[in-house]
Amino acid sequence: xxxxxxxxxxxxxxxxxxxxxxxxxYPYEFDRTHTVAQMLEEFDELQEKEIVVRMAxxxxxxxxxxxxxxxxxxxxxxxxxxxxxxxxVGEEPYALYKSSVDLGDWLGLVGKVMVTKTGEKSLHVxxxxxxxxNIRPLPVVKEDAETGERHHEFSDPDERxxxxxxxxxxxxxxxxxxxxxxxxxxxxxxxLDEQGFLEVETPVLQPLYGGGTARPFETHHxxxxxxxxxxxADELYLKRLIVGGLxxxxxxxxxxRNEGVDRTHNPEFTMMECYIAFKDYTYHxxxxxxxxxxxxxxxxxxxxxxxxxxxxxxxxxxxxxNFFDALKEITGEDLLGADLEKVRxxxxxxxxxxxxxxxxxxxxxxxAGELVEPTFKRxxxxxxxxxxxxxxxxxxxxxxxxxxxxxxxxxxMELANSFSELTDPQDQRExxxxxxxxxxxxxxxxxxxxxxxxxVLELGMPPTAGLGMGVDRLVMLMTDRSSIRDVLLFPLLRDxxxxxxxx
Numbered sequence: 001x002x003x004x005x006x007x008x009x010x011x012x013x014x015x016x017x018x019x020x021x022x023x024x025x026y027p028y029e030f031d032r033t034h035t036v037a038q039m040l041e042e043f044d045e046l047q048e049k050e051i052v053v054r055m056a057x058x059x060x061x062x063x064x065x066x067x068x069x070x071x072x073x074x075x076x077x078x079x080x081x082x083x084x085x086x087x088x089v090g091e092e093p094y095a096l097y098k099s100s101v102d103l104g105d106w107l108g109l110v111g112k113v114m115v116t117k118t119g120e121k122s123l124h125v126x127x128x129x130x131x132x133x134n135i136r137p138l139p140v141v142k143e144d145a146e147t148g149e150r151h152h153e154f155s156d157p158d159e160r161x162x163x164x165x166x167x168x169x170x171x172x173x174x175x176x177x178x179x180x181x182x183x184x185x186x187x188x189x190x191x192l193d194e195q196g197f198l199e200v201e202t203p204v205l206q207p208l209y210g211g212g213t214a215r216p217f218e219t220h221h222x223x224x225x226x227x228x229x230x231x232x233a234d235e236l237y238l239k240r241l242i243v244g245g246l247x248x249x250x251x252x253x254x255x256x257r258n259e260g261v262d263r264t265h266n267p268e269f270t271m272m273e274c275y276i277a278f279k280d281y282t283y284h285x286x287x288x289x290x291x292x293x294x295x296x297x298x299x300x301x302x303x304x305x306x307x308x309x310x311x312x313x314x315x316x317x318x319x320x321x322n323f324f325d326a327l328k329e330i331t332g333e334d335l336l337g338a339d340l341e342k343v344r345x346x347x348x349x350x351x352x353x354x355x356x357x358x359x360x361x362x363x364x365x366x367x368a369g370e371l372v373e374p375t376f377k378r379x380x381x382x383x384x385x386x387x388x389x390x391x392x393x394x395x396x397x398x399x400x401x402x403x404x405x406x407x408x409x410x411x412x413m414e415l416a417n418s419f420s421e422l423t424d425p426q427d428q429r430e431x432x433x434x435x436x437x438x439x440x441x442x443x444x445x446x447x448x449x450x451x452x453x454x455x456v457l458e459l460g461m462p463p464t465a466g467l468g469m470g471v472d473r474l475v476m477l478m479t480d481r482s483s484i485r486d487v488l489l490f491p492l493l494r495d496x497x498x499x500x501x502x503x
Contacts, residue, residue, distance in 0.1 A: 004136075004137070007137050008135055008136060008137075011102060011133065011134065011135050011136075011137070012135060014099070014100035014102065014133070015100075015133045015135070017096060017099065017100045018096065018100060018130055018133070021092065021096055023096075023130055025130050025132070025133045026131075026132055026133070027129065027130075027131060030054070030056050030108040030129060030131055031054055032054050032055060032056045032108070033053050033054040033055070034046075034053045034054070034055055035055070035075055035076065035077040035078075036055070036057065036074075036075050036077045036078035036079065036080045037077035037078050038077070039053060039055060039080065039113065039123070040078070040080065040121060043113055043121055046112070046113045047112075047113050047114070047115070050112055051112070052110060052111065052112055052126070053110070053111065053112070053113065053123070054108065054109070054110050055073075055075070055108075055109045055110075055123060056075060056106065056107065056108045056109065056131060057073035057074050057075035057079075057080075057106070057107065057109075058073060058074050058075070058104060058105070058106050058107075058134075058169065059071055059072070059073050059101060059102070059103055059104065059105050059106075059107060060072050060073060060074045060079065060103060060104075061103070062101070062102075062103060064098050067085065067086045067087070067094075068083065068084065068085040068086065069083075069084050069085075069097070069098065070082070070083055070084075070122075071084070073107060073109070074172065076175070079172075080121065080122065080123060081116070081120055081121075081122040081123070082109055082111070082122060082123040082124075082125050083114065083116070083122050083123070083124050083125065084097060084125040084128065085124075085125075088111075088124070088125065088126050089125060089126065089127060089128060093128065097128065101130070102133075102134055102137070103134070103137070103138055104134030104136075104137065104138040104169075105130065105132065105133055105134045106130070106131035106132040106134075107128050107129065107130060107131060108128065108129035108130075108131050109123055109125050109127075109128050109129075110125065110126055110127040110128070110129075111123050111124045111125040111126045111127070112124050112126070138166070138169060138170060139154035139166075139170055154166060154167070154170050157483075157485070157486075158493070160174075161485050161490075161491050161493055162493060162496075164489055164490055177475075177479045177481065177486065177487060178487075178489060180299060180475065180478060180479050181471075181475045181479075181487060183298070183299075184295055184299075184471070184474060184475055184478060185252060185270075185471060187291075187294065187295055187298060188252070188272055188291055188295070188469075188471070189252065191287075191290060191291055191294065192250050192272075192274060195248070195287070196248050197248040197249060197250045197274055197276070198246055198248060198249050198250070199249075199250055199251065199252075200238070200241060200246070200249050200250070200251055201251060201253075202231075202234050202237035202238060202251055202253070203231065203237060204230060204231055204253075204254070205219070205221070205228045205229070205230065205231075206228065206229050206230075206231050206237075207226065207228060207229075208229070208448050208450050208452070209229040209230075209231060209232050209448070210232075210233070210235065210236045210447055210448060210450050210453065211231075211232060211233030211234060211235030211236050211392070212232045212233040212235070212257075212447075213362075213391075213445045213446060213447060214232045214257040214258070214259060214445050215257065215258040215259060215444055215445055216229040216230060216231075216232050216256070216257070216258055217229065217230040217256050217257075217258050217267070230256035231253075231255055231256065232255055232256065232257050233255055233271070233273065233468065234251050234253055234255070234271070234273045235273060235392065235466060235468070236450060236453045238250075238251060238273055238274075238275045238466070239275060239421065239453075239456070239457075239461065239464070239466070240453070240456050241275070242275050242277055242461060242462070242464050243456050243457070243459050243460065243461045247276065247277040247278070248274070248275070248276045248277070249274065249275055250272060250273065250274035250275075251272070251273055251274075252270065252271070252272045252471065253270070253271060253273075254268055254269070254270055255268075255269055255270075255271050256268050256269075257269075261492060261493075261494070263482065263483050263484065264413055264473065264476075264484055265484065266472070266484050266485070266488055266491050266492055267492050268492060269470065269471075269472050269484075270470075270471040270472055271468055271469065271470060271471060272467075272468070272469045272471055273466070273467065273468045273469075274287075274466070274467050275421070275464055275465070275466045275467075276464065276465050277462045277463065277464050278462060278463055278464075279463070279464070279465040280394075280404060280420040280463065280465050281383075281404045281405060281406055281418050281419055281420045281465050283465050284406075284416075284418040284465050284466075284467040285318075285320075285381055285406060285408075285418070287467065288381075288408050288415075288416050288418070288467065288469065289316040289317065289318055289379075290316075291469070292314055292379065292408075292410075292415070292474065293314050293315070293316050295474070295478060296314045296478060299478050300478075303315040303316075305477065305478065305480070306480050307410075307411045307476075307477055307480050308411060308480070308482055310377060310411075312377060312378060312379065312410055312411055312477070313378045313379065314379045314410065315379075318378075318379045318380055318381055318408070319378070319380045319381070320380075320381045320382075320383050320406075321376075321380060321381070321382050321383065322382075322383055322384050323368065323382055323383065323384055323385050323386065323402075324336040324384075324386075326368070326372045326382060327364075327367060327368060327371065327372060330371045330372060330375075331346050331349075331350060331367075331371065333346050335364065335367075336386075336401060336402075337401060339360070340359065340360045340363060343360065343363045343364055343367060344363060346367065347363065347366070347367050350367075350370070350371060352366065352367060352370045352371070354366055354367075356442075357441060357442035357443050358443060359388065359437075359438045359441065359443060360386070360388045361386055361387075361388030361389035361390075362389070362438075362443060362445075364386050364388070364389060365389050368382075373409055373412060373413075373414065374412040375412070376409035376410065376412060377410070377411060377412060378410070379408065379409070379410040379415075380408070380409050380410070381406045381407070381408055381409075382406060382407050382409065383405070383406040384396055384399075384402045384403070384404070384405065384406075385402065385403055385405040385407075386401065386402060386403075387400070387401055387402060387403050388434070389403075390403040390405050390419065391422075391428075391431035391432065391434065391435050391447055392419060392421065392422055392428075392431070392466075393405045393419035393420065393421065393422055394419065394420040394421060394422045394423065394424075395422075395427070403419065403420075404419065404420035405417070405418065405419045405420075406418050408469075410477055411476075411477055413473050413476070413477070414470070414473070415469065415470055415473055415474060415477070416467060416468065416469040416470065417467070417468045417469075418465065418466060418467040418468070419465070419466050420463075420464075420465055421461070421463075421464040421465065421466045423457065423461040423462070423463065423464060424457075425454055425457035425458045428454060428457055429449075429454055432447060432448075432449040432450065432454070433449065435447040435448075435449070436448070436449050472484050472487055472488065475487040
């Protein structure tokens with residue numbers, strides 16, 4: 001059996017045959033008139049009028065039979081058979097096709113459509129052009145004639161993530177996931193635009209990071225001789241725009257958090273954040289329902305969608321569950337107003353380890369994350385969080401121990417987070433100072449005190465509602481993918497010699 005290097009050398013020799021025949025193996029362009037999908041859609045008319053079409057694709061199957069051959073090629077829209085005959089293309093081109101065209105080669109094909117004796121719609125080739133020679137052989141794909149299942153040696157998820165180009169070639173269904181991702185983002189953008197939101201762009205490099213509780217990535221600007229951070233959220237810049245008089249703004253952007261890598265977390269991820277003046281967090285509950293329900297209906301044709309072996313329900317309106325009520329139902333303890341010692345005691349009873357550095361808010365968050373959030377399979381809002389956990393949210397109008405905040409969940413995952421935004425600069429300063437104390441106590445995810453932002457708030461910020469929605473997790477839910485790596489074209493991975501990347 002030939003080694004990979006021997007196979008590569010063999011294909012290089014075939015490439016040389018094209019060169020010796022006067023063929024440019026890597027031409028500059030090819031004038032394509034039809035994709036596979038277009039050819040099949042217009043097939044009857046093309047056949048009736050004997051229209052010559054120009055198509056291009058990668059050869060994925062080849063069957064040589066003396067003076068004529070059948071093969072299949074694949075483009076971005078589908079796969080179709082072509083028929084090539086020596087008497088049609090010429091003796092030398094046909095001999096070159098037989099001897100030197102391999103699986104994986106890109107061909108430009110010119111011809112007329114036909115139906116074979118077995119009833120298969122095909123392209124009858126009159127002329128072919130080599131568009132790119134495949135030097136590194138593709139994995140051999142075997143398809144079960146009865147079940148249609150496809151098998152090949154390139155199936156290990158970690159290897160697929162590391163070589164996404166090859167993954168897209170041999171697993172065409174992966175392309176569908178990313179087409180769906182693009183549609184989801186486009187639909188989200190359409191709904192926001194229709195609601196009167198203005199799409200904006202804010203800095204990725206920031207002198208102070210904020211808008212969330214997370215560790216940042218650090219970098220250094222040589223010319224300015226200063227440390228900068230990759231943003232962990234867009235929040236504080238978008239709020240500046242609300243203060244400046246832009247009443248409805250949103251951004252779909254990459255954010256970066258220097259945190260663990262697991263099934264639902266990647267250090268680089270996509271968020272949609274939007275802010276609207278004169279509204280509170282209840283407005284965003286309706287907006288989240290609209291975005292998600294509209295998306296699931298477009299993809300699945302109903303408000304139900306499969307995920308991890310279950311069928312999840314996204315039918316509006318979604319249930320609303322109070323944070324402390326949810327904890328009480330599971331633990332039997334009313335933790336509203338409880339101190340840190342009590343929360344740690346309840347956590348211990350439930351076999352949950354709370355980091356000794358965590359203050360009260362983080363401890364409650366850990367408890368809810370372990371006990372409550374995984375139970376939310378049906379799309380659900382958990383509302384009214386402890387004030388210690390939400391330094392940028394307005395205190396609840398009915399109970400000052402809480403804030404007006406919700407998180408949306410589905411499939412046991414957090415999907416969105418929203419506040420009635422804190423607009424009182426003095427209250428905001430006190431919350432920042434509390435975060436600073438938590439940071440001094442060892443919580444390296446606590447927020448920094450941002451004097452510039454406090455100065456902006458002092459200009460006067462109208463009542464505002466803010467929302468952050470995780471695009472990657474929404475795509476996971478809509479495409480039934482259990483790992484975030486399946487919905488990122490190029491996820492961040494550990495080195496090959498480290499532990500497996502899936503935790």
